[in-house]
Amino acid sequence: MKMMSGAAMVVQALKDVGVEHVFGYPGGAVLDIYDALFAQDDVKHVLVRHEQAAAHMADGYARSTGKTGTVLVTSGPGATNTLTGIATAYMDSIPMVVLSGQVPSQHIGEDAFQETDMVGCSRPVVKHSFLVKRAVDIPEAIAKAYYIAGSGRPGPVVVDLPKDIVNVQESHPYVFPESVAMRSYNPTRKGHPKQIKTAVKALVAAKRPVLYVGGGAIAANADALVTKLAERLNAPVTCTLMGLGAFPGTHPQFIGMLGMHGTLEANKTMHNSDCILALGARFDDRVTNNVDKFCPHANIIHVDIDPTSISKTVNAHIPVVGSVDTVVEQIFSVLDKQDVSDQKEKLEDWWKQIDQWRSRKCLNYEQPEDVIKPQRVIESLYRHTKGEAFVSSDVGQHQMFAALYYPYLKPRQWINSGGLGTMGFGLPAAMGVQFAHPGATSVVVTGDGSIQMNIQELSTCLQYNLPIKIISLNNRALGMVRQWQDMIYKGRHSHSYMESMPDFVKLAEAYGHVGIQVNHLDELEDAMARCFAEKDRLVFMDINVDQNEHVYPMQIKYGAMDDMRLSKTERT
Amino acid sequence: MKRILSVLMENAPGALSRIVGLFSQRGYNVDSLCVAPTDDPSLSRLTIVSHGDDKVIEQITKQVNKLVDVLKVTDLTDGSHVERELMLIKVATRNELARAEVKRNVDIFRARIVDVHSSNYTIEITGTSDKLDAFSQTIAQSTEIIESSRTGVCGLARGEKALRP
Numbered sequence: 001m002k003m004m005s006g007a008a009m010v011v012q013a014l015k016d017v018g019v020e021h022v023f024g025y026p027g028g029a030v031l032d033i034y035d036a037l038f039a040q041d042d043v044k045h046v047l048v049r050h051e052q053a054a055a056h057m058a059d060g061y062a063r064s065t066g067k068t069g070t071v072l073v074t075s076g077p078g079a080t081n082t083l084t085g086i087a088t089a090y091m092d093s094i095p096m097v098v099l100s101g102q103v104p105s106q107h108i109g110e111d112a113f114q115e116t117d118m119v120g121c122s123r124p125v126v127k128h129s130f131l132v133k134r135a136v137d138i139p140e141a142i143a144k145a146y147y148i149a150g151s152g153r154p155g156p157v158v159v160d161l162p163k164d165i166v167n168v169q170e171s172h173p174y175v176f177p178e179s180v181a182m183r184s185y186n187p188t189r190k191g192h193p194k195q196i197k198t199a200v201k202a203l204v205a206a207k208r209p210v211l212y213v214g215g216g217a218i219a220a221n222a223d224a225l226v227t228k229l230a231e232r233l234n235a236p237v238t239c240t241l242m243g244l245g246a247f248p249g250t251h252p253q254f255i256g257m258l259g260m261h262g263t264l265e266a267n268k269t270m271h272n273s274d275c276i277l278a279l280g281a282r283f284d285d286r287v288t289n290n291v292d293k294f295c296p297h298a299n300i301i302h303v304d305i306d307p308t309s310i311s312k313t314v315n316a317h318i319p320v321v322g323s324v325d326t327v328v329e330q331i332f333s334v335l336d337k338q339d340v341s342d343q344k345e346k347l348e349d350w351w352k353q354i355d356q357w358r359s360r361k362c363l364n365y366e367q368p369e370d371v372i373k374p375q376r377v378i379e380s381l382y383r384h385t386k387g388e389a390f391v392s393s394d395v396g397q398h399q400m401f402a403a404l405y406y407p408y409l410k411p412r413q414w415i416n417s418g419g420l421g422t423m424g425f426g427l428p429a430a431m432g433v434q435f436a437h438p439g440a441t442s443v444v445v446t447g448d449g450s451i452q453m454n455i456q457e458l459s460t461c462l463q464y465n466l467p468i469k470i471i472s473l474n475n476r477a478l479g480m481v482r483q484w485q486d487m488i489y490k491g492r493h494s495h496s497y498m499e500s501m502p503d504f505v506k507l508a509e510a511y512g513h514v515g516i517q518v519n520h521l522d523e524l525e526d527a528m529a530r531c532f533a534e535k536d537r538l539v540f541m542d543i544n545v546d547q548n549e550h551v552y553p554m555q556i557k558y559g560a561m562d563d564m565r566l567s568k569t570e571r572t
Numbered sequence: 573m574k575r576i577l578s579v580l581m582e583n584a585p586g587a588l589s590r591i592v593g594l595f596s597q598r599g600y601n602v603d604s605l606c607v608a609p610t611d612d613p614s615l616s617r618l619t620i621v622s623h624g625d626d627k628v629i630e631q632i633t634k635q636v637n638k639l640v641d642v643l644k645v646t647d648l649t650d651g652s653h654v655e656r657e658l659m660l661i662k663v664a665t666r667n668e669l670a671r672a673e674v675k676r677n678v679d680i681f682r683a684r685i686v687d688v689h690s691s692n693y694t695i696e697i698t699g700t701s702d703k704l705d706a707f708s709q710t711i712a713q714s715t716e717i718i719e720s721s722r723t724g725v726c727g728l729a730r731g732e733k734a735l736r737p
Contacts, residue, residue: 123586123589182640183643183737312631
């Protein structure tokens with residue numbers, strides 16, 4: 001049996017779990033752990049500039065790989081700074097482990113220097129948490145933390161480590177558990193066979209079916225199965241903001257994103273459907289609009305690994321608790337015994353109707369010569385990256401443009417804060433993506449508001465030579481806030497514009513990167529080409545876009561799914 | 573509608589705060605909560621009395637079940653069950669009439685006097701919440717209630733049904 005200090009145990013347990021990258025920031029309570037990190041090369045530590053960004057980096061790392069992201073921070077402010085990042089991961093079911101330092105056990109509760117009750121502070125936004133009380137318990141706590149974070153419905157787990165138990169001066173026996181089993185935690189992966197049969201019957205009988213695919217399909221790596229199922233049934237597929245990429249964005253059966261800024265065809269298809277198969281989606285308010293008017297004709301089959309997601313907002317007629325991959329395999333085991341070759345003829349009228357909605361071309365926009373439309377920038381980005389980039393987004397209008405105008409071909413390619421809507425998420429998330437995929441193109445689509453919420457990480461990018469491409473849609477305003485003020489508050493732009501914008505090109509250069517400003521439409525293509533020609537350097541594209549542009553389509557509040565504004569003057 | 577949820581969970585630090593936090597975080601009602609370790613000291617048994625429509629109760633049950641520390645949850649009000657609550661109540665007995673009246677009611681309600689002082693009695697009474705309410709109301713008609721403390725409901729299903737790990 002190996003003897004080692006608590007600090008060495010933390011690092012050894014991370015190795016035994018298979019952790020390659022830790023995103024963190026040192027401080028008093030974790031100096032012993034940092035000393036143990038110094039003594040080895042297997043676990044690579046990334047020094048951030050702000051702990052919130054460490055959490056978003058671990059998050060971006062996790063979203064782009066499916067592996068659990070790891071954060072290491074000190075007690076007090078180090079720990080509380082991660083809370084927004086933890087909440088972001090919690091809302092989007094992202095596996096993450098946050099190791100936080102804590103004051104020595106004997107000082108807990110004394111309001112000691114840099115003391116905060118991290119387990120208490122984080123409780124509403126974690127899947128689970130541990131306050132480790134003895135050094136010998138460290139390996140098991142860490143093994144359990146990773147097991148809980150990555151299994152079932154994934155989520156963040158906090159492990160709080162008092163300074164006395166990680167003391168480098170004391171040695172304890174190290175035993176890493178061979179497997180983790182918990183009597184109180186056994187997530188259900190397999191759907192109930194009877195429910196599967198009922199679901200298949202409803203799907204085959206449906207005249208107007210639709211697949212409504214969410215982030216759960218990506219978490220379960222079920223993209224290929226979902227595609228196969230959609231093709232077998234000849235059914236249209238819509239993805240949530242979190243589900244984009246779970247079904248190829250260029251597939252002829254793809255009808256776009258649904259919800260508040262979903263396409264006309266997606267929302268119309270949902271509203272008129274007689275059978276909705278929801279796969280790893282949770283019927284949240286940004287999808288359903290008014291739940292009382294939600295899809296009145298639909299028989300709803302709801303597949304989700306988390307029982308609390310089922311019938312939380314919208315009642316499911318056929319609930320199936322299970323993992324999307326396993327349940328779709330089960331669906332095939334029933335479906336394979338049936339002849340469904342007539343799906344094409346059977347759904348001919350349905351597709352005719354959908355094509356009519358599509359013909360409205362709801363994403364069309366006018367591009368005058370004298371301004372740059374943000375949509376045009378995203379389309380240009382798609383061409384210059386051949387649709388293959390990892391696109392991380394911040395939160396606001398640019399996020400919706402990036403979701404609607406860049407068709408995602410693969411899962412884990414589109415990285416955004418869907419549930420919590422965290423501004424400042426994009427840049428650190430793209431950094432996490434770049435650490436996980438060193439050779440890939442990692443792009444941030446952001447705006448002048450969001451980028452300034454974690455802009456200090458430009459310094460981290462220089463330290464680790466991250467050749468990220470920042471596409472900032474600069475409209476000199478908080479675009480989405482401004483849009484709502486235009487629509488609901490008679491154009492009173494209360495605190496939604498910024499009068500003292502920095503010179504982003506100089507700022508990028510000050511951090512040692514390349515800055516490019518684009519003010520005119522005819523410069524856009526060349527500038528994009530220059531940006532992506534800089535293979536080894538971070539490029540900050542400051543693109544002046546139309547300040548008055550709105551994101552359309554947009555659902556009308558209190559309405560049904562398909563009650564939408566299609567432009568500033570048109571509605572359904 | 574009143575519901576009695578019985579929860580079996582790990583007797584671990586912080587487990588109770590997760591349950592209590594869940595109720596406040598999601599805006600659920602807690603009418604009473606009663607918790608203690610079971611015959612197996614690694615487990616705690618918790619009884620929560622809550623109210624809400626079927627949809628809310630279903631969500632509460634699922635949300636509580638989702639907590640990593642929770643092994644099992646059951647709604648006792650779904651079937652026949654035994655429920656009990658204990659109350660200690662201190663009542664003024666300043667004269668002979670009051671003492672006699674209190675003693676009479678204690679006998680009728682099958683309660684017990686557990687402490688006697690020159691000016692008050694402390695009474696222990698066990699039963700359903702309704703019975704405890706009725707006792708308090710009856711006593712209040714004849715004398716003054718100085719203070720009282722109730723445990724909240726705890727309960728078990730009748731017959732062979734049991735909440736075991």
